[in-house]
Amino acid sequence: xxxxxxxxxxxxxxxxxxxxxxxxxxxxxxxxxxxxxxxxxxxxxxxxxxxxxxxxxxxxxxxxxxxxxxxxxxxxxxxxxxxxxxxxxxxxxxxxxxxxxxxxxxxxxxxxxxxxxxxxxxxxxxxxxxxxxxxxxxxxxxxxxxxxxxxxxxxxxxxxxxxxxxxxxxxxxxxxxxxxxxxxxxxxxxxxxxxxxxxxxxxxxxxxxxxxxxxxxxxxxxxxxxxxxxxxxxxxxxxxxxxxxxxxxxxxxxxxxxxxxxxxxxxxxxxxxxxxxxxxxxxxxxxxxxxxx
Numbered sequence: 001x002x003x004x005x006x007x008x009x010x011x012x013x014x015x016x017x018x019x020x021x022x023x024x025x026x027x028x029x030x031x032x033x034x035x036x037x038x039x040x041x042x043x044x045x046x047x048x049x050x051x052x053x054x055x056x057x058x059x060x061x062x063x064x065x066x067x068x069x070x071x072x073x074x075x076x077x078x079x080x081x082x083x084x085x086x087x088x089x090x091x092x093x094x095x096x097x098x099x100x101x102x103x104x105x106x107x108x109x110x111x112x113x114x115x116x117x118x119x120x121x122x123x124x125x126x127x128x129x130x131x132x133x134x135x136x137x138x139x140x141x142x143x144x145x146x147x148x149x150x151x152x153x154x155x156x157x158x159x160x161x162x163x164x165x166x167x168x169x170x171x172x173x174x175x176x177x178x179x180x181x182x183x184x185x186x187x188x189x190x191x192x193x194x195x196x197x198x199x200x201x202x203x204x205x206x207x208x209x210x211x212x213x214x215x216x217x218x219x220x221x222x223x224x225x226x227x228x229x230x231x232x233x234x235x236x237x238x239x240x241x242x243x244x245x246x247x248x249x250x251x252x253x254x255x256x257x258x259x260x261x262x263x264x265x266x267x268x269x270x271x272x273x274x275x276x277x278x279x280x281x282x283x284x285x286x287x288x289x290x291x292x293x
Contacts, residue, residue, distance in 0.1 A: 007073055008026070009033055009037065009040075010069055013033065013037060013056060017057065019056065046059075046062070047062075091121055092123065093120060094125070094143075095125070095141060095143050095282070096131075096141050097126060097132075097144075098127060098132055098147065099127075099224075100195075101147065101164075105145060105286070106124070109122065109124070109285075110124075120278050120281070125141065128195065128198025129147045132144040133148060133268055137156055139270055139273070143283070144267070144268040145266070145268075146265070146266075147199075147263045148265075156268050158267075159266050161265055161266040161287065162266070162290055163265070165261075166242055166260075166263060167256055168238060168239075168254070168255045169240065170253055170255065171233060171251065177253040180256065182256075184259070191217050192205075192219065192238055192239055193222065193227075193232065194221055195225065196221040197221075198223060204240075229252060232252060233251045
């Protein structure tokens, strides 16, 4: 069976009627073309050329084959163009943007980015970081901008944008609210409300307390960031959140830990999956606005 490479070599030899010129045009060696044509004649059982001096003249059998080959190569060229067009214009992006990061990024993405790229349709899922990474791994989503730990899955590609500080977050009248930093001893008996197990900060806080041989005093779990913030603002309890999740106009105070802990924040995609041009536009935009934050 003829290969596409043999077809392309045969087509060029027919066009140039010269193996040397065909080889130069294809950027391969002359022996490569010669061997390919000899092999093609042997495999097909056809006499494809006869020589007239330095010129290779296509035989009637070769001319019939050339018509078929030319049609196939034209179809392949058209297919390649269509594939490139699909890759460049895949303008529907399914994206995860967990709540803690979304407070800062979502207004920019739905505002400035959409105005700049009106052809791109964005489908944004607000979820916990763990759920977001699982959906990217399962290819239910194309991309996630999220907090993550690189050990979550070897099937994912992680592109770090910044270190995200996890802070003790409380209400302004709390005794620790005026402190620049607090120790773990200050927090050991604090009553907390926490984002649930779909969020990496849930794991990190439990690991922090376990490292000090105790458990956090959590009175309520919620998957909703606004619920967490509402309970803290009302002075019922405190929490742990990424610093970026606390906005300047909120009645909340984010206090660093004396031994600060951080989580990676960045872009996560599936390993081995093609990143389309429109997705790359979004990734480039996220990288740029991260520098401003």
